[in-house]
Amino acid sequence: MDNLRVLKSKEVKNIIERLKERFGYEAKLEYIFLINNQNRLYIINRDFSKLDVSSLRVNALGLYFGELTDKDIRLTIEASQMLGPYSTKNVLELDDRQSKDWLKGFDLDINYEDKGYVILKHKNDFLGCGKAVSDKILNFVPKNRRIKAESIL
Numbered sequence: 313m314d315n316l317r318v319l320k321s322k323e324v325k326n327i328i329e330r331l332k333e334r335f336g337y338e339a340k341l342e343y344i345f346l347i348n349n350q351n352r353l354y355i356i357n358r359d360f361s362k363l364d365v366s367s368l369r370v371n372a373l374g375l376y377f378g379e380l381t382d383k384d385i386r387l388t389i390e391a392s393q394m395l396g397p398y399s400t401k402n403v404l405e406l407d408d409r410q411s412k413d414w415l416k417g418f419d420l421d422i423n424y425e426d427k428g429y430v431i432l433k434h435k436n437d438f439l440g441c442g443k444a445v446s447d448k449i450l451n452f453v454p455k456n457r458r459i460k461a462e463s464i465l
Contacts, residue, residue, distance in 0.1 A: 315348045315349050316346045316347070316348050316354065316373060317346065317347055317348075318344060318345070318346055319344075319345040319346065319347055323345070323347075324341075324345050327345065327353070327380070327385065328341065330384065330385050331385065331395065334384065334385070334401065334402060334428065334429060335395060335399040335400070335401055335402055335403070335431060336399055336400030336401035336402075337395050337398055337399050337400075338398065338400075339395075339398040341355070342358060343355035343356060343357065343358065344356050344357070344358055344360060344361060344374075345377075346373065346374055347380065350379075351379055351380045351381070352376060352378075352379050352380075353376075353377040353378050353379065353380055353385070354373060354374035354375060354376055354377055355374050355375050355377045356373060356374035356375070360373075375390055375391075376388050376390070377390070377391045378391050378441070384428060384429055385429070386429055386441055386443070386452060387429065387431065387440070387441035388440070388441070389438075389439070389440040389441075389453070389457070391441070392431045392432070392438045392439070392440050392441045393438045395431065396431050396433060396438035397438075399431055401426075402426055402428070402429070402430045402431060403430070403431045403432075403433055404422070404424060404430045404431070404432050404433065404442075404449070405433050405434070406420075406432055406433065406434045406439070407434075408434070410422070410434075411432075411434035411437075411439060412459075414432060414439055414440070414442070414451060414453065415439065415453065415458065415459040416458055416459055416460075417451055417453050417455065417458040418451060419442075419448045419449060419450050419451050420442070420448065420449040420451070421447065421448060422444075422447075422448065422449050423446075423447045424444035424449060426444065427444050427445060427446075428443065428444060429441050429442070429443050429444075430442055430443070430444050430449065432449070440452065440453055
C-alpha cells in the first residue's frame with residue numbers, strides 16, 4: 313500500500329463536485345477514496361478502516377474507479393456502471409452498431425457537442441467512458457476487455 317494514499321475529505325468533495333458538474337451525478341458515494349502515483353482513483357468500503365491490516369502485505373486494494381486529471385475524471389467501466397443510472401448529463405445513448413464497435417475497441421464517429429468525458433449507454437447497459445473530441449468519441453476500453461469481432465452476433 314506504499315503507493316496508495318487515502319484522500320482527505322476536501323479532496324473527495326472536489327471529486328464529487330467534478331462528477332456533479334460533468335455528469336450531473338447527485339447520489340452519495342459512501343466509500344474511502346485512494347489515489348496512487350499515477351493519479352488512479354480506487355474506492356473501498358468504509359468498513360475497511362476498522363480492520364487491522366498492519367501485518368498484511370497488500371499489493372492491491374479496492375475497485376479501480378478512474379483516472380484523475382487536472383480538470384476531469386476518466387471513469388472506468390465499473391465506475392460508469394455505478395454512476396450512470398444516477399447521472400443526468402453527458403450520458404450518450406448508442407445504437408446497436410455503435411455499441412458493438414465500442415466494445416470491439418473502436419473510436420466512434422460521433423460529433424458530440426459537449427467536449428470532454430461522456431458515459432456511454434446502450435439500452436440499460438453502461439459501457440464505459442469515452443472522450444468527446446472534435447468529431448469522435450475516443451475509446452478507452454482496455455485491450456484485454458475488448459470483444460473480438462467473431463464473438464459478436
